Amino acid sequence: MEPAEILSNPGGVIGVSWLMIALPLLGAAVLLLGGRRTDKWGHFLGVLMALASFVVAALVFFQMLGFAPAERRVSVPLYAFIPGVADLGLLIDPLSISFALLITGVGSLIHIYSIGYMSHDTDRRRFFAYLNLFVAAMLLLVLADNYVALFIGWEGVGLASYLLIGFWQFKPSAATAAKKAFVVNRVGDFGLLIAIFIVFTTFGSVAFGEVFPKAGEASQGTLTAIGLLLLLGACGKSAQLPLQSWLLDAMEGPTPVSALIHAATMVTAGVYLVVRSGAAFFPGDGTASLVVTIVGVATLLAGAIIGTAKDDIKKALAGSTMSQIGYMMLAAGLGPVGYAFAIAHLITHGFFKANLFLGAGSVMHGMNDQVDMRRYGGLRTLMPVTFITFLVGYLAIIGFPLLSGYFTKDGIIETAMEHNAILGWLAVAGAGITGFYMSRVVFMTFFGERRWDKDVHPHESPAVMTWPLIVLAAGSAVLGAYLVLSNRLMVFLGPAVGLPEELPAFHVVSPVGLATLALVAAGAGYAWLKYGRQEVPVVAPRGSFLTTFARRDLYGDALNEALFMRPGQWLTRLAVWFDNRGVDGLVNGLAATIGGTSGRLRRIQTGYVRSYALSIFVGAAILAGAWFVVGTL
């Protein structure tokens, strides 16, 4: 079934769905302009706005459920933006609304959590302002009904991410990480921008409603080009190879940020972009989709491998995020069935990864912001709630039967397997590695003997932090089953991204599933042997070449440095030199030459009257001679 066509604004809550964006934006504005005056109640306002936005989203969702599936795609035009090019408008459909719910839902939880987490920070107000700004931008991104508006949100979240990674800007590392994130993202945005140009020049519009129906009329080459450029944008935002390098540095930001932006929502925008444009530019077959799957698989492996070697708990989780998004990307390249699983995994991942990150944050909160897992250990008794919730998230992500990951991830793997065995098996391998590194995190953090310093007094976090954990854990546990069983999400998304001819039948036990489980178990077991049974050295052992390879992020940064940074600096120095010596030198050189000529010529004026007379005499001769020459011509 093709995606349904887009209907006009039916009014009701949908009519004011722009409130979803406006409210957090307002919050951000108030908090930023209000300045110190709002310090006292700033965080409450932030939370309030996030919650309000969530409520609106929910209401919109329920109003939509009232419509027949074919009528669930409506556009809400806002105002004319660039006449003749693009107007601002929202597209409310199952896809965008499920994102809106995820963003505002998980977002609100993380807002609440942050009240506690940031309680000691003097700039908490600014933090909430940025969070609200992020929510607004992210909602614009997913709700936009055309590529330009999407792009505004797209770079808006980039800005929010920049501000939040660099929230502790007095730390040079943080400032650098923030800049790096923005610049690398810009590389992706460059691709997206060009894609938009091609779209406009090809279809004369950038509105989804006008472009997608006519996609068929464009040449295959154009479609592929658009697809690949969109993918470049997606890679930047979702930290896929080759633009993955910024994500691990991004962990410089406060943990809630890592949870919200760099795990649950923003980094999945790439997946959203691909799925959103899927029906038109990533039909599941064809070059673009193939490349998408390849990128996905490569990233999911790379992320997993990186995850195995990190001692910094957040970086380990970040690696895992990369890898999980790799899965989604892979799915997104597999056509309608894939889209559904991609989104399903995206949602569940949003929950369990936020859960894990917040858990990690809770641990750090109790450990004086210690992030090195080698200095943890045996925390399960001291932080029971954190431990339990973390455990749930852990089981969900490794795909423990009947927990979220088990449904969504295995769904992806199965689909990939049907699509292309190699992709499938690689995905399975990835699952195995996931099993290993996640178990490693759990063992190093919550089991084994206590390895922290004397002055650290681990303690459970306050309720305001633990409750969000509990909610998220619950979601991580059940959501997968709810979304996948009887293809609930797939059917729901159908109007937005299209449906396959026959819906895949999900069987709880399948050969591939068993194989996956086996591998995961093996990975977990190996992790237990290495980190659970024998004790963990406080200083990391040198480790094999592979270990360093993983620790150095597969030499991604080294590569960037060698390929871009060094040559770039060299080029800059050259250009500056050329500008001063070459271009400006030419200008000043000319002036100098004239001056020099003058200085030399004036010597002719010797001051001897006879030489002047000579000049007259010769001049006269020349004049007469010239006259003869000219006259006789």
Place this chain on the structure above:
Amino acid sequence: MNITAPTIEYLQLAPLLIVFGAAILGVLVEAFAPRYLRRAMHIPLTLLSLAGAFALVIVQTIKGVPTEPSAMGAVAVDGPTLFIWGIILVLAFVTLLLINDEDHFVPAASAVPGSAEEERALIEGNVHTEVYPLALFAIGGMLLFPASNDLLIMFVALEVMSLPLYLLCGLARRRRLLSQESAMKYFLLGAFSSAFFLYGTALLYGFAGSVDLAKIDTALGAVGGQDALLYTGAALLGVGLLFKIGAAPFQAWKPDVYQGAPTPVTALMASGTLVAAFGALLRVFWIALGNLDWDWSPIMWAVAILTMVVGAILAITQTDIKRMLAYSSIAHAGFLLVGVVAIGDAKQNSIALSSILFYLAVYGITSVGAFAVVTMVRDAGGEAWHLSRWAGLGKRSPKLAGVFAFFLLAFAGIPLTSGFFGKYAVFQAAIAGGALPLVVVGVVSSAIAAFFYVRVIVLMFFSDPAPDGPTVVLPSWGTAGVVGFAALATVVLGVFPQPVLDLAQSAAGSLFVR
């Protein structure tokens, strides 16, 4: 044999006659009036005569321009002449106000510099009141030079104009060595060049059998080129004229003389002489050699280019303010020459002529103003000639510096100054006359020229004053008047040039009478 008495149109020649008459009266004053009275008698005599002459010029312009040369075809009082006379008389008037100002001139020219004799003369407060009649003679010559309709009169006028100037150059009160040197150089070179002029005249006479410009023209029509006498004669004649306007390669005298001469005299030369010489040049080349333009315009091209470039480039590295202005006047002579070659049909000619006339007017006024300012910036040894002494003048006396800066911008041809419209008029005429390349050279060299004008502004305004910097003397009413007048004219003509343009056009409309 009976000789018919020549007819003289006295009214038409009246301005000439008045000026010369006043000059002769001046001589008589010098001869008979007691020393303490002379100045008192000279000033009104001189100024009134000039004013009167100017009035008569106005009258004639209103009465209508004569279409026939007067005085048996010896003097042509036509539109251009009247306009030029007007300019010269105005310039002469203001310049005389400068000359009239105190202590520009040596108390006793004959005395050896630094001798006891000079001391005494200084103490007695002697002044060479001869400067007034001398100036008047020079001015008379300037009036006659562009008006003369045959080469003999032109030669005489040339000498009448030059000889007094030679003397005046030598009369500077300070830096007398330089002054005398400049006088000698000017004299020798002037005489040298006038010899060329005369020989050219002779040859042309040999060619045409007459020195009457119109007759030469007709003779040319008959023969149509290809004659040794003609070419050599024309060339040598050209040398004499180009020398007077200071066109390269005959410009060598200008810097030295301008620098050495007393500043008021320099002003007179820079304005009056240039105007007169251009008048004569145009007359000779457009009337006498009018049929020969295919031959001389390429040469004029070369001369114009050379003049502009030399003037602009050499000025850059000058350190003496007057010397710099001299080179700038060379450059401007070049720009004017651009107009001279912009000939074509009658209409085009009148456009070119009017543009040149306008240019002469605005340039003359501005340069007098500039030199007037130079006379006011003094330090211990007289005028602060070295540019470095001008540093920070903008701080010490912003008004004067501002006015001078304005004059410089006018020289540079910045819009909203009279200089811009002068340049514009000439360039437009030249382009219409098909001399586009010449104009390109013109703008490039005026861009170069802008540099040294701007440099003076930088010195005056952007650099801090020297501790013992020059003082600005309180101007006498005369000097103040000159500066004010020049500034006013530069502004007004920079915003509303139309009236003067109209005058120039109506003057040029009828071209030269033959």
Place this chain on the structure above:
Amino acid sequence: MTTHYLILSALLFAIGGIGVLVRRNAIVVFMCVELMLNACNLAFVAFARQHGNIEGQVIAFFVMIVAAAEVVVGLAIIVTIFRTRRSASVDDASLLKY
């Protein structure tokens, strides 16, 4: 016929000109200029003869007068310089340059 006179006058003119270029003494230089003027006169008279009108001869007289005037002015200047510098060499007077 005229040509001979012309050649002569040309020679005189050239001699005068060269004289101006090569002689140092101001007086002599000035006399060379006078020589040039006289060359002109010769030419004028010769041409007058050739053309059979008297203009040329009249001009010659004018030229003489002018030359006389020039002498007056010139000598005055040169003498002053001589008194100041105790030398009539034109090369000594070269303060004004560049």
Place this chain on the structure above:
Amino acid sequence: MPWLSILMGVSVLGALGVAFVKDDRLAKQATLAVSLVVLALTVVMTVQFSPNGDRFQFVETYDWIPAFGVHYGVAVDGVALVLILLSAVLVPIVVLASWHDAEAGKRSVRTYFSLLLVLEAMMIGVFAATDIFLFYVFFEAMLIPMYFMIGSYGGAQRSYAAVKFLLYSLFGGLLMLVAVIALYVIAGKGTFMFPELIGAIKDPTTQKWLFLGFFIAFAIKAPLWPFHTWLPDAAAQAPAGAAVLLVGVLDKVGTYGMLRFCLELFPEASKWATPVVIALSVIGIVYGAIVAIGQTDIKRLIAYTSISHFGFIAMGVFAMTSNGASGATLYMVNHGFSTGALFLIAGFLIYRRGSHFIEDYGGVQKVAPVLAGAFLVAGLSGLSLPGLNSFVSEFMVLLGTYERYAVPAVIAATGVVLAALYILWMYQRTMNGPTAESVRSMPDLNIRERWVVAPLLVLIIVLGLFPKPLLDVINPSVKETLTNVSVTHPAPAVAKEGQ
């Protein structure tokens, strides 16, 4: 009602008045008042302008110099109007911003402010002139007040910078003068009125030569690579306020001239020259950005970013698509605001610390958050972040260029990445990291400075989210221009149904 003459008259009279006020403080207040009056009048005028009415409105034409066929002819179309609006908005801000700048050098304060007003009059005049000669007069005369503002009130290298600026522009201007005269002579219409001269020059070769005469002048003014080297010197040495007017308005005369005069008077030649111009622009975009990254002096850095931006503008103009040209025009306005804000805030920063050099700063955000925040917003506008004004124009320019010349547009788009690099790196080096000892006691923006920055930031954000009003004014005039150039608008590959 002769709006334009009134605008100019008010500023000129104001200038004269200020010049004779003895008390400096009073002079400042008077200047501010006058500039605000001008702003108010301009706003009223803008409101009266009907975008879809005649192309030129508020027309005034009087003979000025009949001898040369010169008129005092002023009028505005949409393009000119928005640029006049830009000038009128910037001047009061600049006045307020440079409240204490003139005192620094112990130089005449009232002269500075009266120069500002003279400059304002000329800025309005140059955009309003419909008589090419009048345009040229303003084009050249503008240099003088700016020359004095840089030369007398600028930094250490001021006279070098001022002379370089003046001579460079003068040279271009004189070349243009030749073309202007030639245009008059060859067209033979006996007038300089722009509307009558459209399409007057038929012969392609003539067009090419005249085009060059105009274009080089504008390329120097704008400035386009490789004629740009005067700008960093001038902008870095000029006092912040003058720098804003220099880069924000004066340089726009160049790009405005390209759009108005080069394109419409010499359409064939413009098409002939397009490849070269586009190439120069693209080079300028990338080159300017790269050199900017390597700068150590804040103001020079901003100047180089502007060179990159002028590349965008010129590219948009010569893309000859409605998106490109409208985008370019909008870009002129936006760039005026964003770069203006950057220069002013940089100026405040320098005024506090007394150093141009980036390495002398660091961690300012901690001590002066408002200053840092404002700087960041201005900077983000400089890297054309969506939602801020520059994005709209840059997007339109790139899109408009892509419609005709895909490859240059793609290369130019890399400027987007570089922009992020130079802005954020500068921001990081000045504002982030541990607070440098030298800035520890740096005060945050005071009330006056906040009033300076606020309007700019508001404009940056509002125009970023709601550019339509300006575009509605601009688009009709641009369409007019493109019709005169007679270019066919590239149609989308997949035609819209119903069109």
